[in-house]
Amino acid sequence: MKSLLGKYSNSSMTLVMLGIFVVMVAIASRYPAEARFMPFVVGIPPILLCLLQLVLDARARHRPPADASSDIERAQATASQIVGHQVEFGASGTTEPQLSPAETVHRELVLWGYFLGFIAGIVLFGFWVAIPLFLVSFLRFQAKAGWRTALPLGVGASVALFLVFERGLKVQVHSGFVTSFVLDHLSR
Amino acid sequence: MIEVMFGSLWAMLTSPQTMGLMLIAVLLGLIVGVTPGIGGRLSIALAIPFVFGMQMIPGAVFLLTMHAVNGTSGQISSIMFGVPGDGDDAATTIDGYPMAKKGEAGRALGASITASGFGGIVGACVFAVMIPILEPVVLAFSPAEFFLLALLGITFIAFIAGGNNIFRGLIVGFFGLMLATIGTDPYTGTPRFAGDYLFLWDGLSLVTAVLALFAVPEMIALGVQGGSISAVSRETARFSYRQLFEGVLEVPRHWWLALRTSIIGAVIGMIPGLGSSAAAWFCYGHAVQTSPNPERFGKGAVEGVIAPETGSNAREGGALLPTLFFGVPASSGMAVLLGAFLILGIQPGPKMLTDQLPLVWTLIWALVIGNLIAITFLLFICRWAATLTFVNGAMLVPFIVVVVALGAYVAEGQWENLVILVGLSIVGYGLLRAGWPRAPFVIGLVLGKIAEESLHKAMELWGFAFFLRPLSLILIALIVLTIAYAIYRNIRPSKALAGLRIVQ
Numbered sequence: 001m002k003s004l005l006g007k008y009s010n011s012s013m014t015l016v017m018l019g020i021f022v023v024m025v026a027i028a029s030r031y032p033a034e035a036r037f038m039p040f041v042v043g044i045p046p047i048l049l050c051l052l053q054l055v056l057d058a059r060a061r062h063r064p065p066a067d068a069s070s071d072i073e074r075a076q077a078t079a080s081q082i083v084g085h086q087v088e089f090g091a092s093g094t095t096e097p098q099l100s101p102a103e104t105v106h107r108e109l110v111l112w113g114y115f116l117g118f119i120a121g122i123v124l125f126g127f128w129v130a131i132p133l134f135l136v137s138f139l140r141f142q143a144k145a146g147w148r149t150a151l152p153l154g155v156g157a158s159v160a161l162f163l164v165f166e167r168g169l170k171v172q173v174h175s176g177f178v179t180s181f182v183l184d185h186l187s188r
Numbered sequence: 189m190i191e192v193m194f195g196s197l198w199a200m201l202t203s204p205q206t207m208g209l210m211l212i213a214v215l216l217g218l219i220v221g222v223t224p225g226i227g228g229r230l231s232i233a234l235a236i237p238f239v240f241g242m243q244m245i246p247g248a249v250f251l252l253t254m255h256a257v258n259g260t261s262g263q264i265s266s267i268m269f270g271v272p273g274d275g276d277d278a279a280t281t282i283d284g285y286p287m288a289k290k291g292e293a294g295r296a297l298g299a300s301i302t303a304s305g306f307g308g309i310v311g312a313c314v315f316a317v318m319i320p321i322l323e324p325v326v327l328a329f330s331p332a333e334f335f336l337l338a339l340l341g342i343t344f345i346a347f348i349a350g351g352n353n354i355f356r357g358l359i360v361g362f363f364g365l366m367l368a369t370i371g372t373d374p375y376t377g378t379p380r381f382a383g384d385y386l387f388l389w390d391g392l393s394l395v396t397a398v399l400a401l402f403a404v405p406e407m408i409a410l411g412v413q414g415g416s417i418s419a420v421s422r423e424t425a426r427f428s429y430r431q432l433f434e435g436v437l438e439v440p441r442h443w444w445l446a447l448r449t450s451i452i453g454a455v456i457g458m459i460p461g462l463g464s465s466a467a468a469w470f471c472y473g474h475a476v477q478t479s480p481n482p483e484r485f486g487k488g489a490v491e492g493v494i495a496p497e498t499g500s501n502a503r504e505g506g507a508l509l510p511t512l513f514f515g516v517p518a519s520s521g522m523a524v525l526l527g528a529f530l531i532l533g534i535q536p537g538p539k540m541l542t543d544q545l546p547l548v549w550t551l552i553w554a555l556v557i558g559n560l561i562a563i564t565f566l567l568f569i570c571r572w573a574a575t576l577t578f579v580n581g582a583m584l585v586p587f588i589v590v591v592v593a594l595g596a597y598v599a600e601g602q603w604e605n606l607v608i609l610v611g612l613s614i615v616g617y618g619l620l621r622a623g624w625p626r627a628p629f630v631i632g633l634v635l636g637k638i639a640e641e642s643l644h645k646a647m648e649l650w651g652f653a654f655f656l657r658p659l660s661l662i663l664i665a666l667i668v669l670t671i672a673y674a675i676y677r678n679i680r681p682s683k684a685l686a687g688l689r690i691v692q
Contacts, residue, residue, distance in 0.1 A: 013624055032376050053356065154586075173594070
């Protein structure tokens with residue numbers, strides 16, 4: 001199933017792009033002639049390109065798999081080609097072992113959860129509530145830092161950002177719908 | 189000209205605000221360069237909220253200096269630990285790491301830092317020399333050519349970033365152009381793709397879009413990978429300041445090579461789409477080919493450190509040329525910088541040569557002085573800066589995500605931009621996962637408004653006959669040839685440009 005997903009991931013992206021262009025061109029067709037001119041100029045050619053890309057994706061599925069070497073391995077190959085003998089770099093770049101596809105998807109979902117939760121937190125409770133909560137929870141539970149590291153780092157960074165933006169740059173950031181509602185209610 | 193040239197230098201040197209910002213920018217640029225996971229274009233995008241509300245010149249100097257010195261510190265991990273941060277650093281690793289293994293890490297670092305700074309300064313000089321040469325060419329460009337130049341810029345970037353498949357790059361470039369049409373139509377006042385959402389009537393926030401397409405996907409990917417390079421032995425990190433000084437002297441000792449590769453790098457930088465990897469690899473290849481002892485390369489030849497470093501940093505000066513005078517960013521990093529310049533009120537184009545020449549000279553001086561400060565700083569702090577390489581990527585992610593969210597909000601002061609940030613981040617991550625290039629998107633988004641304006645003006649002036657103007661025909665031929673070559677390469681994949689695709 002996973003290899004099937006990998007096999008069709010390029011086509012999925014092409015279909016997403018095709019969908020976006022078709023919808024935008026369809027919406028643009030309702031505008032006056034001058035207003036729809038540019039959306040047509042930049043919207044119709046990529047529809048044709050997406051269709052062509054789908055054909056290329058289909059052809060690529062019947063070809064042997066592409067070179068799966070990493071960036072570093074490719075760089076080593078290029079370097080060896082230039083100097084005429086084998087060149088090896090020091091390390092592959094990370095201590096982490098190669099992740100299984102299931103573990104990758106799991107980690108992706110967790111990280112997207114943090115990100116979406118953070119954005120929702122900002123919209124509902126404002127920046128100055130969401131930032132320290134996000135920083136401390138991410139550092140503690142995702143980056144596996146101890147409370148002694150996560151708390152001072154998270155709170156310290158939040159205070160520093162507050163001082164830079166609210167006091168230094170005089171930027172009034174979003175205070176959050178729930179926070180504003182509660183504060184309004186309390187001030188009455 | 190001379191008056192403007194030195195007047196700009198004097199004004200910059202005597203402004204405590206500009207010089208102070210430049211010092212901060214150098215320090216931030218060096219830290220960002222050595223820290224894993226944060227690239228040049230990402231650092232510029234992250235810095236945008238902090239220049240919001242700044243005056244045009246100090247803001248532009250801050251961003252350009254930060255961008256220009258980014259690569260100077262990037263080679264530290266390549267030399268000391270054999271772990272290249274990106275494509276141009278990979279070229280430095282070939283000889284830098286063997287030098288470190290031989291106990292000459294200090295010499296390699298001294299040579300690479302000085303070469304990088306030297307390259308940056310020569311790149312700025314090449315840009316300065318090109319101004320009077322290019323002036324008549326730039327001023328000869330009409331709206332017709334500017335429209336085609338926008339398409340050519342996207343085609344070049346799509347060609348390089350898309351590897352064997354130019355169509356993906358073109359599709360992403362058109363996606364950027366399409367999103368640039370969001371907002372009120374300048375001719376009829378019709379709100380396009382904006383509906384009743386007033387925050388979209390002024391167009392899609394460039395900062396939000398750039399952060400969504402680059403910063404968020406990169407951070408998710410960094411969080412998924414996790415880890416640092418801490419397993420690499422720190423033993424090679426030992427070096428002395430005497431060695432470092434010896435390394436510094438290697439650049440004047442190989443001045444002819446350093447000058448040649450700097451000029452090559454600056455010229456490569458002027459060609460939109462050819463990234464710093466291309467400059468570094470091309471210059472490395474040049475050093476090997478012109479050496480009387482090519483067999484030393486790959487085993488710790490100092491020329492193999494000097495050539496890619498001068499080339500990749502000189503590229504920044506060259507890349508400023510199409511970015512400022514034609515509004516066509518030469519790289520995705522320059523595209524983000526161009527977007528930031530637009531926010532600061534700088535309008536790229538031929539008028540930079542007539543109305544904004546003092547600003548152009550200020551930026552050239554910023555490149556020169558920024559690189560001088562960076563060399564001085566880095567020669568003193570490089571042994572400590574190396575420890576930043578061991579920072580755990582997962583610890584950086586939340587801080588960068590916070591700055592991203594602040595940046596998306598502060599750019600327009602609209603909370604709705606956070607929703608746009610989420611939507612485009614999903615698209616950006618999809619592109620990253622599917623291995624599609626994202627650089628053409630930024631070019632498309634940045635050039636969208638200029639392209640539309642130029643197309644309308646060209647149609648009003650010449651109708652469809654604008655395609656038949658001599659300069660237009662040359663640009664059309666270049667676009668067609670680039671696409672045709674990419675299709676040929678797709679049908680018959682070759683290894684000719686493998687080196688250029690190392691990091692996109």
